[in-house]
Amino acid sequence: MFVNHHEVLPLLGQVANAVSGAINRARPELAGSDPVVRRSEHSDFQSNAALALAKRAGVKPRDLAAELAATFDDGPIGSVELSGPGFLNITVPDKAVWGQVSARMAGPRLGVGTPEEGRRTVIDYSAPNIAKEMHVGHLRTTIIGDSLARVLGFLGAEVIRQNHLGDWGTQFGMLIQYLNEHPEATWRRDELSDDTSAVSALDELYKAARKEFDADPAFADRSRSRVVALQSGDPATLARWKEIVAESEKAFRDIYDRLGVLLTPEDSVGESFYNPMLGDTITELVNAGIAVDSEDALVIFSEEVTGPDGDPVPLMVRKRDGGYGYDTTDLATIRYRIHDLKANRLLYVTDSRQALHFRLIFEAARRAGWLTDAIDAEHVAYGTVLGPDGRPFKTRAGGTVRLMDLLDDAVARARAVVAEKNPDLDPAALDQIAEQAGIGAVKYADLSTSRVKDYAFDVNRMVSFTGNTGVYLQYAHTRIRSILRKAGDPEVTIDPTIPLEPAERALALELDAYSTTLVEVSDALEPHRLCGYLYGLARDFTTFYEACHVLNADEPIRGNRLALCQLTARTLKHGLGLLGIAAPERM
């Protein structure tokens, strides 16, 4: 049954309830079966329930369909037609369609409810490394994770964002030692020019340190001692490390601000945060007999997965040298998120190559009794960003693509495209729009393909005004806004007695499906479904726009059409917002 948490129940849900009611009355023994209601090309909706249930009912599908059709009570259903082997083609009355439109217009939430209410969801995403430049590899996790945080949050989930910074490790010993020995090095943001970031400077210094480490055994020794000092909490070393973390976070924030993601400093919970918990975590795993000694290290052997030699694949809980790696941290992390954060859903938005790692972590957490059936843990995996050659995206020189450079490039292309389209824009407005369009283009391109697949980064296609692009949707929004402005942005009221033109009906039904789409996104954790929906909505609007003139129409038709314009504009803007993309008034 479609009950629950919908502020405005979509027609699809109302029809589903009606079909369920018919099933209950006609065949009580089949009560509770899926009514199998879908949008349809042949009518407003179709139910395939008769096909699915005929065998259990012991009758021919067509006969069962006829039986159901005769059993509908008064509801949202206007007419029912039997078609093909047993499809029910269901049409809803115009009045009901208008009713949905005005109900959705009435509230700020577009009639979308909060089905995720009561669910506490931890989303782990972005996770750049301290003292390292953010690069193309951080693009997808940051964008996808942020969109999911927005969608789930809007649907009522209590979202806890976790930016699992790479802020710990032996490399910091080397870097700190080098900085101590080279006080003349500039790397703090205040000391740098605007086009250089702290992480960029630190990245260079780290390379220099690495070089010295390899060349000078004395420096290597001092670096190792510095690691020990850091890990044992030596105040001066710790202070320097904290400074590096803080400066790096400034650089990350510059990127986050530009990308328009929700992450804040409070969301930063890096690897170092779990250091004090590693001991207890390990003790618990050892006492439970899950973590065992192997070749002087402490490991957890998988009971499900084997490696190249046919032996079980291990998680490395404690290295032979007594150190801890990311396996240990991730075990402490999942334990913390379950026990302390009390999450009932855990999402890890990382590269699909880490699939095995998370499988092992989840398995271990289950064996340890932390991860129960009441908790949903999911690796939200995504594919690689490819260059034009079909290989992982690199600079022409073969280096890593800095995220800032990639964004600069996209904004520059967007600026050219927008300037050509609208030469009258003043420079300040052009700057702002180019930024919104360029960033939006990158984000939309990333979000609009199914996330498990690799995709090719093609700036020219991203910033195109045609096709399934962010720019197209932003433009669609501005065009509708233009109509509404011209009408004086009136308060509109709908006259539900006016019959719907086919293009109006198609548009209105699509608008009504917004909440259904969002629920799909939150279930499948696939933002590209929202992209596909918005694109379809924009196309439905185009068809409507061609077929039904708005401003020249007579009242009350004009008012009804303005209402469709208004709800379309709001839905587009809202949907883009959930993708983290701006919807400017003009372009």
Add this chain to the structure above:
RNA sequence: GCGCUCGUAGCUCAACGGAUAGAGCACUUGACUACGGAUCAAGAGGUUGCAGGUUCGAGUCCUGCCGAGCGCGCCA
């Protein structure tokens, strides 16, 4: 060796197990003095990698092949 993911129009991508597999780009032919040319209408383009199976029904689920990418102890 084992495992995971992917394979759909020339290209980039869609399609909760549902009717004739859809869009965009590119291509062909037409149309338009309206709300910002966001063009619009028609056409062409497919054995959904191959072969079996489950099902009333399979691009979708299962099995086996083929091809591509990735992963499998002390890096995250």
